[in-house]
Amino acid sequence: MTIISRKMTTATAGASLVRKMFEEGARLRASLGPDKVFDFSIGNPDLPPPPVFQKTLARLVAEARPGAHGYMPNSGWPEVRAKVAAHLNRTEGAGLKNPFTADQVIMTVGAAGALNIILKAILDPGDEVVTPRPYFMEYNYYADNHGAAIVPAEPGPAFRLNLESIAEKIGPKTRAVLINSPHNPTGVIYRAEELAALGRLLTSAGQRHGRPIFLVSDEPYRKLAYDGLKVPSVFAAYPYSVIGTSFSKDMSVPGERIGYAAINPDLPDHQSLFNAMALANRILGFVNAPSLMQLALADLLEESVDIGLYEQRRNILADGLAGLGYQLTRPEGAFYLFPRSPLANDDDFVNLLKEENILTVPGRGFSLPGYFRICYCLPPDMIKNSLPGFARALAKAKG
């Protein structure tokens, strides 16, 4: 008999597959040396935080202002939220009737914390959240945390939004559509026209079902966009929109658990959603986002690591793999690439790559078998040195 809950017995059994893969990576590194193992399995930014982050942190610690480590409202420091609101007005305010204020911003324990307080605020047990495949499988837990369930929609060509499938999956229990752009694991960035069309779809579906359907946008990779692309905002596309984001990827501080949620200022009755999300922050056990990091990042909203370095890696990997004959959609942002598996069974191909000391994640780990995910948070030389292994694995698969 297990001593833990039935739910977590199932969850830990599933999780131990992933853990085994990580352990395999550690084992390989220990036996072969770290430069011989190409660990493309995890989205852990390898660039250090920008120097201005360390400087700001040092200044704040030296200042030792009274209360800097104390409680504040569950939504976060008001002056920090006001600065985030000003940032949102500059970057995503176009086309909105109302400006962002501190009352639409809640500082959170990373984007995962943001998504959980958003979902807690809007979901009752039995509700459904539609999300396009492939998707970050943690979403299943985030919905289940609040008694709800993810309903996957099919992807469109090149992983673009498939409005027909989304429309088909929306029913009377649908409370939200959850999207992610730039996208993990495909690197796709949804265009303004796609978002506008999705907004129209959700408006009419909400009217048909007699209650609004929220558009929840998971955006931790917003600043990681390449080829001069700007990530279009969901706010202008649809009033019932809420975003969750973090500084984890663009400032390389994922261990600090700092991000925010922002509510569309054009959302009718946004105050009640804000109140529910702030209370959710408290009762889910987050209480508030870490204080010192709130204060530090409020002055660094326009900063980021050098995005060009990730773009350079994208180029080496996408060009390299395409040159070898891999079928892939060129990522437009984030730091993931999601090629077709040359074998029908993506697990088998991931195992072929493992024989080359290349660690990746099968597409079934993102609810889309037949593909595999490569995370390119690795130095350019490592990426280059991995290409012969990718070539050999492809040859074996074809042979």
Added chain:
Amino acid sequence: MTIISRKMTTATAGASLVRKMFEEGARLRASLGPDKVFDFSIGNPDLPPPPVFQKTLARLVAEARPGAHGYMPNSGWPEVRAKVAAHLNRTEGAGLKNPFTADQVIMTVGAAGALNIILKAILDPGDEVVTPRPYFMEYNYYADNHGAAIVPAEPGPAFRLNLESIAEKIGPKTRAVLINSPHNPTGVIYRAEELAALGRLLTSAGQRHGRPIFLVSDEPYRKLAYDGLKVPSVFAAYPYSVIGTSFSKDMSVPGERIGYAAINPDLPDHQSLFNAMALANRILGFVNAPSLMQLALADLLEESVDIGLYEQRRNILADGLAGLGYQLTRPEGAFYLFPRSPLANDDDFVNLLKEENILTVPGRGFSLPGYFRICYCLPPDMIKNSLPGFARALAKAKG
């Protein structure tokens, strides 16, 4: 029609009563001046963090060690967890068969985060958690977050553990008993004999119901003990015990959301509980405890603010109120006092105190009407200056 979930519609309606009280405090301070309002309503430590905390933080920021702000295992930095384990062996290892190791420690987003990952790991929907009245009402949400419910037991004389009531409340759905020592809102510290008796009760109840009942101990006030008392450990009392704690109160850093959970090393199959709690940390959206604060506090495990300052306040307030004729149980720890309400209706008496610009919380806010809570996180002079107001309110109540 509300746009938020039914659950949160109810929750925010309840929460707005508390919010109104806080707003009243802010309004009073603005109109009368901050020194004229005696805000005993919130447990927000007013002492600054000890200087060694600032120094350690400054050193860590200056070091800028690679990866210090990056991801680590969901359970926290292994070297930090090893230091916490060593601390637990020094302070709570007596009477245990096995020593604590890093594998029984999970760094968390405060004690609230710790309690939520513990409960998530052991509770299925429909399960029950028994806790003695009065209790921190957030526990209701923490249980509900995982589909479970709090079942309150009655307090014993002077708020000591009432084993008869606890035994009576334990049924086939009981998965845990949740205690808190030093106790919010009474300041009681459970004695080693009380804990041992509770342990025996849980052992036999677990055998009767065919599965272990966990003892979950919420211990953020462990270092805030007075009169030379040492807070006895639950670990020696019962093998199926888990604690959640934080540095919020003893280091005055509640805004940083840093604490830990520790599993009894004598707990059979502690590894599966550890795995479930580490996974819960991830899937509830905490992911991990804030990195820099983990590293900072790992070297400060024997440090705290000057506890004597809180003891001094306890003396001024407990002696002062007892001298005025209030009926109270002298607190042994934490920074709360929970006197009997001189009026049968504690709301009415809290309102009488409000007329004296003294803000407190009615006992019904802790599931025990007929009392009220005073939090003495205020400078000694403020506490002294509040006593005439307490005297007048008592006179009015008696008059």
